Amino acid sequence: MVDPVSLLLLLAATIFLGYLGSVLYKSTRVPDVIWLLLFGLLLGPILQVYEVSLFWKVAPLMSVIALTLILFGAGLSLNFYQTISLLPKTLLITIIKFVFSLILVGFFLGTFFPGFSLLDGLLLAAIVGGTDSAVIQALFKSFKRVEKGLESVEAVLLLESVINGVLCLVATITFIQMHLTPTFSITESLSNIATVFSTGLCVGAGIGLGWLVITRGGKLESFERVITLAILFSCYACAELVGGDGAGPVAALSFGLILGNASTMASIFRMTKRPTVDVAGLTKFNEELTFILRSFFFVLLGLITTVSSITLIFGTICVVLIIIPRFITGKKLCKKLSFSEREMAIIAGVAPNGLTAAVAAQLPYVFDPAGKYLPQPQVFVNLACVIIIETIVFSAIYSAILFRKR
Secondary structure, eight states: OOOHHHHHHHHHHHHHHHHHHHHHHHHHOOOHHHHHHHHHHIIIIITOOSOTHHHHHHHHHHHHHHHHHHHHHHHHHSOHHHHHHHHHHHHHHHHHHHHHHHHHHHHHHHHHSTTOOHHHHHHHHHHTSOOOHHHHHHHHHHHHHHOSOOHHHHHHHHHHHHHHHHHHHHHHHHHHHHHHOTTOOHHHHHHHHHHHHHHHHHHHHHHHHHHHHHTBTTOOOSSHHHHHHHHHHHHHHHHHHHHOTTHHHHHHHHHHHHHHTHHHHHHHTTOSSOBOOOHHHHHHHHHHHHHHHHHHHHHHHHHTOOOOHHHHHHHHHHHHHHHHHHHHHHHHHHHHTTOOHHHHHHHHHOOOOOHHHHHHHTHHHHHOTTOSSOSOHHHHHHHHHHHHHHHHHHHHHHHHHHHHTO
């Protein structure tokens, strides 16, 4: 059993390290996620300070809460009309990149990784096929200090992270179900993806509009942020129950988008009383909660990861296979979709993995803890951790070189 005092010390150290990492990022351009993962690796597999069995049990809950808050925050920061206008372009780019990455990484691992079948390879490819909105936001904070007019590119990459995040989760669950139930078909998977997106959008938007109506005229002056948080978690849960796994993240983003554009919603739906949602205060409150949970989650991920030479080698090759299709398909598609050369370069090379991959990597263990159908559930976490670190490092170095030219 883990001592409560040592857990409190771990939490305190994690918060300090997360803050220090965010401060150092301004000068080092190394995102705090790297330091947090390395800290977890140091305390877990290297020094073995903590017993990891407890952390395996709490990781799924921590990951869901962190993912919900991050996507809610992303929704709050997006402009409604800009999001609607960029959605068709972003959707096309995201799906093509995801499919190419799935094929390259899946067939490589299925062919060469010891003990992996093609289905195992595709499962890992689905786990690491996305990007992380929190890291993208951190990178763009530094971009904006150097260059103006990047709002549309940031919106594209944030939307892409949400879309491919849902694709990752649904594809991961699909491949797991194909392990557990061989009769599960691709047709069912495509139907599930459509259901997940539509349900998540409707549930999030519906609850968001309802909450705007309730809060008109300042009816909830006390504890409004905390109650909004409770509504957010309820929104996530309702979407998951109605639309299936993966609908919750879409609902969280949709809910945040509605609240973040309260004035626009009031004009569209001709509300006589204007909503009194404190968007600035809610954003600040969400940022602080997200900071704590996200920091602790990445330390936790490091604690339960075991890195070996084989995971380092194969993880590095997978990163190359993930990046290549982004440059090839991304630049060609961006040109056809009327993005500038500068925007193409940013969209193609900024590809940090993160929280979605960390969440998805735990699903094989969650669905099959005994390892009856998936005999190597730990391997997915180990490979995902390597790929997360290396894609973030690549994106940081690439962006530093890209913006140094300005």
